[in-house]
Amino acid sequence: MDFKNKDTYFADLLAERGRPLVIAGPCSAESEQQVMQTAEALKKLNVHLFRAGIWKPRSRPNTFEGVGLQGLAWLARVKQELGMRVTTEVATGRHVEEALKQGIDVLWIGARTTVNPFAVQEIADALSGVNIPVMVKNPVNPDLALWIGAIERIYQAGITDLAAIHRGFSSYQPSKYRNAPVWQIPIELKARFQNLPVIVDPSHIGGTRDLIYPLSQRALDMGCDGVMIETHPNPAEALSDAEQQVTPATLADILSKLQVRKTNYDDAELVNRAEELRLKIDAADHDLIGALAQRMALVEQIGEYKKQNNVQVLQLERWKEIFRTRADWAAEAGINPAFVEELYKLIHVESIRKQTSIMQAGNPETKPNTEPEQAS
Structure with missing residues (x-):
């Protein structure tokens, strides 16, 4: 369109x-x-x-x-x-x-x-x-x-x-x-x-x-x-x-x-300062992604440990602990706890998905069928 x-x-x-x-x-x-x-x-x-x-x-x-x-x-x-x-x-x-x-x-x-x-x-x-x-x-x-x-x-x-x-x-x-x-x-x-x-x-x-x-x-x-x-x-x-x-x-x-803001910076000094801050944001985001990757690697390790010991994926008390402590940590750091709670909901869902995938690996009953269907 x-x-x-x-x-x-x-x-x-x-x-x-x-x-x-x-x-x-x-x-x-x-x-x-x-x-x-x-x-x-x-x-x-x-x-x-x-x-x-x-x-x-x-x-x-x-x-x-x-x-x-x-x-x-x-x-x-x-x-x-x-x-x-x-x-x-x-x-x-x-x-x-x-x-x-x-x-x-x-x-x-x-x-x-x-x-x-x-x-x-x-x-x-x-x-x-x-x-x-x-x-x-x-x-x-x-x-x-x-x-x-x-x-x-x-x-x-x-x-x-x-x-x-x-x-x-x-x-x-x-x-x-x-x-x-x-x-x-x-x-x-x-x-x-x-x-x-x-x-x-x-x-x-x-x-x-x-x-x-x-x-x-x-x-x-x-x-x-x-x-x-x-x-x-x-x-x-x-x-x-x-x-x-x-x-x-x-x-x-x-x-x-009501105030209508400018659609962009109109001063060279403002442009340079904004670009400097954006580069710092990019660096911080890079560190965030790296930290998430490290966390997910640990999630995979604990998923393997649960599989070896026949322990279910979802540990309810651990779930409650994460949401309680991370919100507290956020408040101490001056970050909106509600925002961090929503963020950790997504992180926890991905953690559960990864661990569930590890649990099901090698199980023929849960393995996706990638073979072509036979004509009936």
Whole structure:
């Protein structure tokens, strides 16, 4: 996929490198008055794109699922009277057709739709031959391939004016976030498609108003291109996602504090200093790899010892000891213990794999079959 085209909606916006791309508006269009009141306030903030959900995919029935078609007419009024570009979520081919009839400027595909290739393909088919920008949210689960697949389906329909929206991922683990950021996934997406704009949705990641600013700044610090922030004139009375919406005044405060970092060093002395530090990091990484190799060699030795003495691979008390002591060592060294715990989970999984392989070596019942199958 090639996103180098300079004559696109997102490329034009990203040319304004002094500020991030800003998409804002209510989670749901609730009334014509609410939509117009919000849009009028956001126009004063020079928001690039006014957003509002018309069809709301909810987890359970008998909850507010959006106002439907009449909401499109309200967005059309925002566009006509205020001159703002507008966007809404589509989940079916029919949604696409209705949005196009009302002249919606940009469409987005939500997380619950991205997770379903059949639904994404239906949308792609409806977009065939249409020239409109499309934003694709990540799927609910942390699956980069599924996210890329959804983008590819829309791209193959002829839509090259594309952006990705990072809104976090569902998790059963307790967290301060509504949806875990799992930053390595959008970073990997950005690494693979450097010209694909990545917009962060801190409202859905955080789930609460107080997390929107720090999440937005962190995203910009990591090279994300913009923010999508849910904004409502009276969040406490919002019919959906009340806790994560902000007022236009709060949005103005958030935007005033956001800093867009330079994409690179612009001074020779800074370049030289950065290169010096990078060389030191490379040397430290080389030592880390060497230490890991030494550790794995010891793991193989203990695996052989367990095999000779018919001892099972997993020693639960040893597992507990490692996770307790390594976290303590990390804290003493000024390193985040939680980070070290996650690191040692990976190390321990690889250690178990190596020892299990040693245990099974030479056992004909577990040896992989590399012989060609006989014709039946």
